[in-house]
Amino acid sequence: MNNSASPRTTASRGRIRRENEARILEAAERVFAETGLAGATMSQIAQAAGLPKANLHYYFGTKEQLYQAVLTAILELWLDATDAMLPESDPALALAGYVRAKMRHSRTRPFASRVFANELLSGAPYLTDYLEIDLKQRVEAKSRIIAGWISEGRMAALDPRHLFFMIWAMTQTYADFAVQIRAVMNVESLDDDAWEEATGEVISFVLRGCGITPAASAP
Amino acid sequence: MNNSASPRTTASRGRIRRENEARILEAAERVFAETGLAGATMSQIAQAAGLPKANLHYYFGTKEQLYQAVLTAILELWLDATDAMLPESDPALALAGYVRAKMRHSRTRPFASRVFANELLSGAPYLTDYLEIDLKQRVEAKSRIIAGWISEGRMAALDPRHLFFMIWAMTQTYADFAVQIRAVMNVESLDDDAWEEATGEVISFVLRGCGITPAASAP
DNA sequence: AAACAAGTTGACCAAGCGGTCAATTTCTTT
DNA sequence: AAAGAAATTGACCGCTTGGTCAACTTGTTT
Numbered sequence: 001m002n003n004s005a006s007p008r009t010t011a012s013r014g015r016i017r018r019e020n021e022a023r024i025l026e027a028a029e030r031v032f033a034e035t036g037l038a039g040a041t042m043s044q045i046a047q048a049a050g051l052p053k054a055n056l057h058y059y060f061g062t063k064e065q066l067y068q069a070v071l072t073a074i075l076e077l078w079l080d081a082t083d084a085m086l087p088e089s090d091p092a093l094a095l096a097g098y099v100r101a102k103m104r105h106s107r108t109r110p111f112a113s114r115v116f117a118n119e120l121l122s123g124a125p126y127l128t129d130y131l132e133i134d135l136k137q138r139v140e141a142k143s144r145i146i147a148g149w150i151s152e153g154r155m156a157a158l159d160p161r162h163l164f165f166m167i168w169a170m171t172q173t174y175a176d177f178a179v180q181i182r183a184v185m186n187v188e189s190l191d192d193d194a195w196e197e198a199t200g201e202v203i204s205f206v207l208r209g210c211g212i213t214p215a216a217s218a219p
Numbered sequence: 220m221n222n223s224a225s226p227r228t229t230a231s232r233g234r235i236r237r238e239n240e241a242r243i244l245e246a247a248e249r250v251f252a253e254t255g256l257a258g259a260t261m262s263q264i265a266q267a268a269g270l271p272k273a274n275l276h277y278y279f280g281t282k283e284q285l286y287q288a289v290l291t292a293i294l295e296l297w298l299d300a301t302d303a304m305l306p307e308s309d310p311a312l313a314l315a316g317y318v319r320a321k322m323r324h325s326r327t328r329p330f331a332s333r334v335f336a337n338e339l340l341s342g343a344p345y346l347t348d349y350l351e352i353d354l355k356q357r358v359e360a361k362s363r364i365i366a367g368w369i370s371e372g373r374m375a376a377l378d379p380r381h382l383f384f385m386i387w388a389m390t391q392t393y394a395d396f397a398v399q400i401r402a403v404m405n406v407e408s409l410d411d412d413a414w415e416e417a418t419g420e421v422i423s424f425v426l427r428g429c430g431i432t433p434a435a436s437a438p
Numbered sequence: 439a440a441a442c443a444a445g446t447t448g449a450c451c452a453a454g455c456g457g458t459c460a461a462t463t464t465c466t467t468t
Numbered sequence: 469a470a471a472g473a474a475a476t477t478g479a480c481c482g483c484t485t486g487g488t489c490a491a492c493t494t495g496t497t498t
Contacts, residue, residue, distance in 0.1 A: 013466080016475070034341045039257030042456060052477050057457065059475095114340050117395070121333050121340075122253045124398045131402035139403050156427060161403055162420040169392035170385045176336070177388075179343045183350035184358050184380055201381040208375060209428035232496080235445070261486060271447050276487065278445095 021059055024049050028056075028070050033114035036122060037067045071119065071126055074112045077105070079134070085142055091149045092212045096203045102171035103199040107190075113175035139164055156211025163210070170202050240278050243268050247289050252333035255341060256286045290338065290345055293331045296324070298353070304361055310368045311431045315422045321390035322418040326409075332394035358383055375430025382429070389421050 027049035031040045042063055046053040060066040084101075085094045106113055119127055143160035150157050174181060174190075182189065190198070207213075246268035250259045261282055265272040279285040303320075304313045325332055338346055362379035369376050393400060393409075401408065409417070426432075 035255060035257040036337075036340075037258070038254040039341075054477055063456065117336070117340055118255075120396045120399055121336055122258075124402075128402070131399055135399070136403050136405065158424065159416070159420055162417060163424070164403075165392055165396075165400060166389045166421065166424060169388040169396075173384055173388035177339045177384075180339055180350055180354070181384060183343075183347070184355050184383075186355065197378070198381060201378050202385065204375075205377065205382070205385060205428040208430055209424040211427055273447055282486065
């Protein structure tokens with residue numbers, strides 16, 4: 001339509017807003033990750049973002065609204081991982097892929113994971129709808145698929161819901177409790193190899209735990 | 220010596236102090252569990268303990284000192300569970316017992332678990348010594364035992380340290396992220412049966428994950 | 439019952455909090 | 469280049485915070 005007439009115009013309208021909002025959201029995620037909503041202060045976030053405090057209020061209103069914006073962004077990220085689990089999938093490949101995706105999240109977005117953990121620890125006051133509607137239905141849907149695999153004898157009999165709890169716990173622990181892992185492993189940070197090894201350990205453990213012999217890795 | 224002369228005396232000296240400190244510690248654990256050190260307020264804790272705020276300061280000094288007292292009490296509790304894992308133990312029984320003890324902790328002391336989780340999420344500023352010295356050495360000691368079991372062919376080959384990370388994660392998730400579990404399971408709280416079932420699921424999963432056939436349950 | 443220690447608590451304080459606002463600068467549009 | 473919209477920010481405000489204290493009550497010892 002008019003994008004050839006004014007390419008700079010439509011691209012630049014709200015450009016500053018978008019950039020600053022992203023910048024603030026990123027800083028807020030880091031700060032909320034450490035101390036949660038109640039513990040974080042707007043000054044901390046402002047300093048982390050390199051902007052005056054009044055600027056955050058200009059873009060996001062209140063601390064609660066900024067927090068909700070952070071949570072919303074995280075949920076959008078969260079909801080993508082499960083979707084490779086289909087009835088006709090090979091359980092080994094599907095589960096391994098799911099664990100691998102979750103481990104990648106823990107590595108690439110550890111702050112998101114920690115914000116989520118903080119929110120759950122404080123009773124999830126801003127996530128009740130997500131937990132009771134969205135997450136619950138997704139788990140039920142995926143649980144039916146896993147129940148199908150079980151009844152076909154393709155994996156051990158277990159409660160799929162608990163399997164999800166355990167997989168979430170095992171994968172997110174590498175983001176949420178990274179200090180503990182670094183201390184025990186005696187390293188300053190986990191490098192590529194350490195992450196690949198951790199991912200492998202979790203995948204093997206999960207597959208064996210599901211009664212799947214972790215042989216099929218070749219196409 | 221003089222304990223028969225004044226039985227009430229020695230028993231009652233500091234009795235009030237002990238009772239009030241315990242009462243405050245219990246309330247503080249609950250409040251710190253929800254929002255961590257930075258998020259909790261002394262007024263909240265005072266209200267939870269049913270005492271005036273000035274009273275908490277009389278017994279514990281500052282908020283940080285109260286927090287450290289809470290952490291110390293938790294660590295004493297924490298450090299007991301591992302000690303049933305000996306080289307000559309049956310791996311199946313030892314691991315099952317360890318998981319069961321951890322699950323019992325999650326049920327009976329969920330607030331302790333959450334205080335710990337909050338502390339780790341904020342980078343464990345008050346636990347670096349514990350993590351880097353105490354915990355690290357315990358893990359190394361127990362890892363040697365597990366490595367022994369592996370080399371004897373009594374369980375699958377895996378990195379014992381990652382096994383610990385996974386077991387801690389799986390068991391503590393039932394305390395730390397209980398909201399999520401209640402939402403997905405669609406219950407207001409987990410009853411005896413639900414906890415027994417969850418414990419069973421985790422134990423079976425861990426044993427299979429370790430390559431142990433979960434047959435031996437009879438004495 | 440006298441004397442002292444231990445415990446209680448309302449009132450108070452400086453500091454930091456979330457949030458507002460008006461004055462100003464910078465962008466964008468025409 | 470004019471004009472209006474968007475963005476910036478130091479100064480400020482009422483309120484809550486962690487913490488103190490002095491006056492007081494309760495418990496313990498002799």
